[in-house]
Amino acid sequence: xxxxxxxxxxxxxxxxxxxxxxxxxxxxxxxxxxxxxxxxxxxxxxxxxxxxxxxxxxxxxxxxxxxxxxxxxxxxxxxxxxxxxxxxxxxxxxxxxxxxxxxxxxxxxxxxxxxxxxxxxxxxxxxxxxxxxxxxxxxxxxxxxxxxxxxxxxxxxxxxxxxxxxxxxxxxxxxxxxxxxxxxxxxxxxxxxxxxxxxxxxxxxxxxxxxxxxxxxxxxxxxxxxxxxxxxxxxxxxxxxxxxxxxxxxxxxxxxxxxxxxxxxxxxxxxxxxxxxxxxxxxxxxxxxxxxxxxxxxxxxxxxxxxxxxxxxxxxxxxxxxxxxxxxxxxxxxxxxxxxxxxxxxxxxxxxxxxxxxxxxxxxxxxxxxxxxxxxxxxxxxxxxxxxxxxxxxxxxxxxxxxxxxxxxxxxxxxxxxxxxxxxxxxxxxxxxxxxxxxxxxxxxxxxxxxxxxx
Amino acid sequence: xxxxxxxxxxxxxxxxxxxxxxxxxxxxxxxxxxxxxxxxxxxxxxxxxxxxxxxxxxxxxxxxxxxxxxxxxxxxxxxxxxxxxxxxxxxxxxxxxxxxxxxxxxxxxxxxxxxxxxxxxxxxxxxxxxxxxxxxxxxxxxxxxxxxxxxxxxxxxxxxxxxxxxxxxxxxxxxxxxxxxxxxxxxxxxxxxxxxxxxxxxxxxxxxxxxxxxxxxxxxxxxxxxxxxxxxxxxxxxxxxxxxxxxxxxxxxxxxxxxxxxxxxxxxxxxxxxxxxxxxxxxxxxxxxxxxxxxxxxxxxxxxxxxxxxxxxxxxxxxxxxxxxxxxxxxxxxxxxxxxxxxxxxxxxxxxxxxxxxxxxxxxxxxxxxxxxxxxxxxxxxxxxxxxxxxxxxxxxxxxxxxxxxxxxxxxxxxxxxxxxxxxxxxxxxxxxxxxxxxxxxxxxxxxxxxxxxx
Numbered sequence: 001x002x003x004x005x006x007x008x009x010x011x012x013x014x015x016x017x018x019x020x021x022x023x024x025x026x027x028x029x030x031x032x033x034x035x036x037x038x039x040x041x042x043x044x045x046x047x048x049x050x051x052x053x054x055x056x057x058x059x060x061x062x063x064x065x066x067x068x069x070x071x072x073x074x075x076x077x078x079x080x081x082x083x084x085x086x087x088x089x090x091x092x093x094x095x096x097x098x099x100x101x102x103x104x105x106x107x108x109x110x111x112x113x114x115x116x117x118x119x120x121x122x123x124x125x126x127x128x129x130x131x132x133x134x135x136x137x138x139x140x141x142x143x144x145x146x147x148x149x150x151x152x153x154x155x156x157x158x159x160x161x162x163x164x165x166x167x168x169x170x171x172x173x174x175x176x177x178x179x180x181x182x183x184x185x186x187x188x189x190x191x192x193x194x195x196x197x198x199x200x201x202x203x204x205x206x207x208x209x210x211x212x213x214x215x216x217x218x219x220x221x222x223x224x225x226x227x228x229x230x231x232x233x234x235x236x237x238x239x240x241x242x243x244x245x246x247x248x249x250x251x252x253x254x255x256x257x258x259x260x261x262x263x264x265x266x267x268x269x270x271x272x273x274x275x276x277x278x279x280x281x282x283x284x285x286x287x288x289x290x291x292x293x294x295x296x297x298x299x300x301x302x303x304x305x306x307x308x309x310x311x312x313x314x315x316x317x318x319x320x321x322x323x324x325x326x327x328x329x330x331x332x333x334x335x336x337x338x339x340x341x342x343x344x345x346x347x348x349x350x351x352x353x354x355x356x357x358x359x360x361x362x363x364x365x366x367x368x369x370x371x372x373x374x375x376x377x378x379x380x381x382x383x384x385x386x387x388x389x390x391x392x393x394x395x396x397x398x399x400x401x402x403x404x405x406x407x408x409x410x411x412x413x414x415x416x417x418x419x420x421x422x423x424x425x426x427x428x429x430x431x432x433x434x435x436x437x438x439x440x441x442x443x444x445x446x447x448x449x450x451x452x453x454x455x
Numbered sequence: 456x457x458x459x460x461x462x463x464x465x466x467x468x469x470x471x472x473x474x475x476x477x478x479x480x481x482x483x484x485x486x487x488x489x490x491x492x493x494x495x496x497x498x499x500x501x502x503x504x505x506x507x508x509x510x511x512x513x514x515x516x517x518x519x520x521x522x523x524x525x526x527x528x529x530x531x532x533x534x535x536x537x538x539x540x541x542x543x544x545x546x547x548x549x550x551x552x553x554x555x556x557x558x559x560x561x562x563x564x565x566x567x568x569x570x571x572x573x574x575x576x577x578x579x580x581x582x583x584x585x586x587x588x589x590x591x592x593x594x595x596x597x598x599x600x601x602x603x604x605x606x607x608x609x610x611x612x613x614x615x616x617x618x619x620x621x622x623x624x625x626x627x628x629x630x631x632x633x634x635x636x637x638x639x640x641x642x643x644x645x646x647x648x649x650x651x652x653x654x655x656x657x658x659x660x661x662x663x664x665x666x667x668x669x670x671x672x673x674x675x676x677x678x679x680x681x682x683x684x685x686x687x688x689x690x691x692x693x694x695x696x697x698x699x700x701x702x703x704x705x706x707x708x709x710x711x712x713x714x715x716x717x718x719x720x721x722x723x724x725x726x727x728x729x730x731x732x733x734x735x736x737x738x739x740x741x742x743x744x745x746x747x748x749x750x751x752x753x754x755x756x757x758x759x760x761x762x763x764x765x766x767x768x769x770x771x772x773x774x775x776x777x778x779x780x781x782x783x784x785x786x787x788x789x790x791x792x793x794x795x796x797x798x799x800x801x802x803x804x805x806x807x808x809x810x811x812x813x814x815x816x817x818x819x820x821x822x823x824x825x826x827x828x829x830x831x832x833x834x835x836x837x838x839x840x841x842x843x844x845x846x847x848x849x850x851x852x853x854x855x856x857x858x859x860x861x862x863x864x865x866x867x868x869x870x871x872x873x874x875x876x877x878x879x880x881x882x883x884x885x886x887x888x889x890x891x892x893x894x895x896x897x898x899x900x901x902x903x904x905x906x907x908x909x910x
Contacts, residue, residue: 013806013807013809014806014809014810014811017809017811017812018809018810018811021811040687040688042686042687042688042689043687046687046805046807049807050802050807050808050812051812052812052815052816052819053819163653166653166654167653167654167655167656169654170654171650171654172650172653172654174689175632175689175691176650177630177632177649177691194632194649194650194653195626195627195631195649197653198618198621198622198627198649198652198653199621199622199624199625199626199627200622201622230712231497231709231712231713231716232495232497232498232501233495233497234497234629234630234709236630236632236691236708253691253708253712254686254689256712257685257686257708257711257712257715258686260712260715260716260719261686261715261719263719264715264716264718264719264720264722264723265719265801267719267723268719268722268723268726268797268800268801269797269798269801271723271726271727271797272726272793272794272796272797273790273793273794273797274794274797274798278798280798280802280807280808280816281815281816281819284819284822284823284826285826287819287823288823288826288827288830291791291794291823291827292827292830292831294790294794295787295790295791295827295831296831296834298786298787298790299783299787299831299834299835301786302782302783302786302787303783303838305782305783305786306779306780306782306783309778309779309782310779310842313775313779316771316775316778316779317772317775320768320771320772320778322778323764323771323775323777323778323781324761324764324765324768324771325761326778327757327760327761327764327781327782327785327894327898328754328757328758328760328761330782331753331756331757331760331890331894332750332753332754332757335728335749335750335753336746336750338727338728339727339728339729339746339749341727342723342724342726342727342728342729343724343729343733343735345723346720346723346724347505347735350501350505351468351469352468352501352504352505352735353505353735354468354469354472354473355469355473356469356472356473356476357472357505357506357507360507360736361507361735361736364507364508364736364739364742367739368739368742368743368746371739371740371743372743372746372747372750375743375747376747376750376751376754379751379754380754383758387765435786439782439786443782
């Protein structure tokens, strides 16, 4: 059921893509434009990202006039930078007028230098000073995530006055689930949910009905911690404050959802040695250059393992069965280590691992490794014995496997903890370090034991 | 800066965990209870998950009385099932009274059979029939995600009447950003955002101010598609309808955030061969049993590769350098293939890949593979030549590497597409199939070429 429905959506996206590309290629930009007229800017960005490089330029020409500003803020960094460099400074100035300040702050650094100055000059004083506030914080901090459109009220007015004020205001910003209560000096004091506002007695003051259960988030708080707070407290919006407690803006759940999505992708892609913002249809040169770094590092690791094998050339010459079986020991260690590694990286991402439980986790992972090592070693020994008719060879490979699964558990647990301690990203590089350990152990222990015991 | 702040939070979680465990272990449950008294149920669930198995039972005793119902709904499936089996049917009945119906529907299937009947009997007719509605849909569908606490209004009443109605209602459910407008028969007609309600003229009718920009989500829609819709449209809550368009309930962003978090974890963990809900401190037996399946499958794959090596025993005997270098070719293919694989799996998850652009993607990945293959093969040939003093050996390894990176690009692109087409999960098993292809190609092509050209 679920699968069938998913198929349908899958083909809907693809259908749209095909119709759009078809219209483009048959030189009918009007039809192409109609096809995407009803889409949300995020959906248009999504469509652009999925187009092969050759189709992107004409596609962009079709949509540039009506949608550019909003679409830009949804694109991945790569593609956005590419498109920004195709627009004239005049077009960029116009786009900047349409963008929310927080989106402009994200886009601005990717613009060509000449355009940046033009855009800055085009802003009025208020927007310019808001932009400065937004640019003062890194992109992946609370200050970088925040919108500057918080609706604020003072504590001494009544609910009725607030309602009249909002009615005069007309449209409220998206995702306004709560109003922020500030002092005369702009300090954040508490918040007044709309759901509270519409149910409160009109005569009460804001100070009487407001809630104090939501602390201001300091602007420099890392995005990861902001996301955790939203998740744990089921928030929809939250206030951002500076060191004095002055309200700077608010973070809304849609931006937090992006953080969570990006974190998941980041771990997934960096484990595989791909940069997280890599665009699916990036130019070949850019893709190749990024990925070759990873391949090059792996080449060094692979030669380290080869060097270990080289230590046993004499043994390999005597018993060619060793060369046939040695990759089995190494690969089993790599797989088992990866299981532990993934579990520990997730635990670190969720802040569920620290000095308080590291040792217990290590002990548990080692036990799991040994249990599986013992079980599988019997099977592997049997296959090796049957294949090469040598029970001693079976014994050696079994022992090597158990030792390698033990090492895999130790390395899988400690490598990410070590990388984190050194200020690195456990998902990036952890897998390669682990593979080096399990390859070296696998080849070295198997060939070493065989040399000692068999030859 | 960001790193330093992250460290602090990291230690805060760990600090809390240590203080809590210390209080437990020194036999002071009151102090332990005080330590967690201010935590949100989600945070308590998070703490429980990070405790080693031995500490969980006493920890649970400390918190069972006050918090159990809510905490249960935040725990991972494993730990929840474990705890549910420790509670008496009477305690489960009491917990069921406290839970929202949609949370109860999630928890119920994990309860012991005896307790399920007791819980069902304890529900009044209204809650029982709501539970039936919630249970009618799979957990990972819109119906499974929905809450049954939507606030509904009719179109013919005025804004003023709605405001008075809400005031009489008192508390609104969490994440109520909009009211749902229904017909007399309960059909979903449109919605009235609170932000609209508080700014609208009191004399207008609901039908006049309501919005029609939000379609009802059919109950059987897969959770993945629900999440996509929330992300693309920046929704906070959305209506769920049955096939007649009758409003069944609403989905709120906090549940969607969980879906997105779970999807990210799922891809990440299944790529590494770990079940996504695996509990960090699951009993050794359960962990070992789950992971051994994956290890066993890998063992088969490793023996397939070994069998290929076995075909060239005579060559290996003649030139032991082949045994030393062959893992380098295989491992480089595995790494390059994994890069492509991860990119394609992400593209599939985002619905950015379909028949419309598969060929172009394949062509791009092959080109990237060949470019990197050509570059790296020069290096690898140089090292092999220098090491073994044989330029022809360098030539053979270079050629084998280029061919293996080509195969890696093809397999990395096509394997996930094929798995998806067969109704499988591209992240699960994709990596192992790929590794089998790159190992077999790497060993086979390198040893085969060497046999043909060198010996």
